[in-house]
Amino acid sequence: MNLPVKLREPANITFRGECVIPWDTFEEINSELEETYSHPRNLAAGTLRQLDANIAIERKLEYYVFDIVDGFESGNLIGNYAYVADLDMPVVEHCMVRGNLKECFSKFNPENFRLPVDGLIYRYDDTGYGKSLGATSHHPLDMLALKWQDQLYETKLTDIEWNTSKTGLINPVAIFEPVDLDGAITTRATLHNVSYIEDLELGIGDTIQIYRSNMVIPKVHANLTKSNTWMIPDKCPCCGGMVEIHNENGSKTLHCCNNGCGAKLLSRIVHFCSKNAINIEEMSEATVEFLINKGWVSNFKDIYDLKQYTGEWIRCSGFGKKSVYKLLDNIEKSKNTTLDRFIYSLSVPLIGRTASKTISKYLSGDFEDFYDKWINNYNWALLDDFGAIMNDSMNNFVRHNFLWVKELADEFTFERQKENNKNSNVDLSGKTFVITGSLNTFGNRDELKELIESFSGKVSGSVSAKTNYLINNDNLSSSSKNKKANELKVTIISEEEFLHMIK
Structure with a gap:
């Protein structure tokens, strides 16, 4: 680590910063490995999750301050950074910009910057004026984030692979000549649906542009050839059965018609x-x-x-x-299970874990009550987060499957719905959360989701007008969920802020 053993002078001060691994250190680490790491950002995050200071020292993790939370205020950002540097603390690289951005772009261009960066932050130097501007639920209004454009890589499309899912939806995947996407050799990327392929005018042998969305997911950006010679499969790639195209919310999707596929x-x-x-x-x-x-x-x-x-x-x-x-x-x-797990296990179209838990909670986990309502065409749209289409899916499914569902259920003993967290006066009922990004405190998203639900809150997979909070430890992320939350003015909080909420 590049942190000093002690500050140059005693100070009761709180910093906010980031741990990083420089490109040259990253390349040095990889040079000694047979299976190399894909990106310094991922390696830094993985190192911190080890919770072992020796590993951080071994991998030469570096820390840089980008803000003073409390303990000192000079009145301007440059003065604050100078004070931090005088304490021997490492400070994020910065420069004063007065109307001309070219110098800033040149200095911090990702191609010649020693640290892995994905953009620039612009902030008013006058901290008093900056604070007077206030803040949204997402970020202070004295700053602006500009992200670098995703780097595009050219390669040749060699095939389009079609895979049949449990619902019969046949998903297309682009297969292309190997390309190095920011340290990861990649040969596959999703093509989403038929409409996506049509818009790209794809054909085998076309030159396509690939990028790693948000430094994670490989995606096809554009087709430079546009031969438009691809053909929709006329049979299921697995069973050879008939297929048909559905139009779902304006997008064409391919489906297998064979129930025995x-x-x-x-x-x-x-x-x-x-x-x-x-x-x-x-x-x-x-x-x-x-x-x-x-x-x-x-x-x-x-x-x-x-x-x-x-x-x-x-x-x-x-x-x-x-x-x-x-x-x-x-x-x-x-054989000892719960109603929500049982419903989810049936693969009812459009009914995922959240909907299954909503039904189970409403019926206190009682299978007999659930089954009675189901075979009598209960209006599930009366429940929270259920719409007419989901209701139709539930009732269409039971219409064709009610006999074997009951026979299957006879194999199980259903545990009744667990009561919510009694040891707290916190009530999250009526509140909807969405979780995105990496977590620091919880082992995975399921753990955090179960905690929210124990206080009667709900967890959704996507941000909508009904979302109350987006939990994201990186509030400056350029992810689609962050963008959607900002558009809808949804409050973005970190794990730490959520834990304070329930405490």
């Missing part, structure tokens, strides 16, 4: 067994595929009749007595 069955059963659904531990996709190919599993209920094949199963290649009995034990354990 192997890809749909595999995806549905993998989803059924997944952690957030019925949660059968160690039931991998490869194991599910093996069971389907053996003819032992053709629906969800078959999983609970696998004991009859134990003798043959333990003699199959890749399995043994210990692993088979362990898996059968996990299947038995999964």
Whole structure:
């Protein structure tokens, strides 16, 4: 680390800054590895999550102050930075701009800057005037962030791969000649849907431009050739069954019409067994595929009749007595579940975890009450966050599947809905949260989501006019959720601010 052992003079002061790994240090670390890291920003974040100062020292992590939270105020930003530097603290590189931005652009151009940067921050030097401008729920009004344009890379499209999902939606993926996207060799990027391909006028052999959106997700930016010679598949790539095009919210999507499609069955059963659904531990996709190919599993209920094949199963290649009995034990354990997990496991179109939890909470986890309402065409649109389309999806599904759903449910014991957090007077009912970006305190988003729901709050996957808070530790992020939150004037808070809220 580049931090001093002690300040040049005693001071009761709080800094705000960022930990980074310079490009030259990053390249030095990678030069000694067979499997290299993809980007210094990711490596710095991963290093901090280790919570081990020795690793930070070993990787030569550097820290730079970009703000004084409290403890000193000179009246201007340059004066504050000078004071920080006089204390021997490292300060973010900066310069005074008076009407001419060219000097600033030249100095901090990402191509010649030693630190990984994705843009510039402009801020009034007069801190008193800056504070008088106030702030939005997102950021102070005395600053402006400008992000560098995503760097584009040219490559050649070699194929368009189509993959059938559990709902029958067939998703296109661009396959192209390997290209180095900011340190990661990439050969694939999503094409979203049929309309996206049509707009790009794609054809095999076309020269396309690829970029890494927000330094993470590979995307196709443009097609320089525009041969428009691609063809929509006339059969499902998995089962060879008929396909049809649907128009969903103005976008064309391709769907498999065969209810017996192997890809749909595999995806549905993998989803059924997944952690957030019925949660059968160690039931991998490869194991599910093996069971389907053996003819032992053709629906969800078959999983609970696998004991009859134990003798043959333990003699199959890749399995043994210990692993088979362990898996059968996990299947038995999964019979204790909750209503929200059960609903989510069924793969009802448009009904995800949030909707499943909303139903379960409304019915206190009572399956019999749920099933009675479901087969009698209950109007689920009366529940929060349910619309007419979701309601139709629920009732169309049960119309064709009510018999096997009840038979499957007979395998389970349903735990009743857990009561909300009693040891707090915090009530988040009526509040909707969206979570984005990396987390510092919670191990994953599910942990944070469960905590919010324990206080009767809701968690949504996208920002809308109904969103009350976007939880994001990087309030200057250029992510789509941050942009949407700013447009809708949704309050953006950090993990720390959320924890203060519930405390």
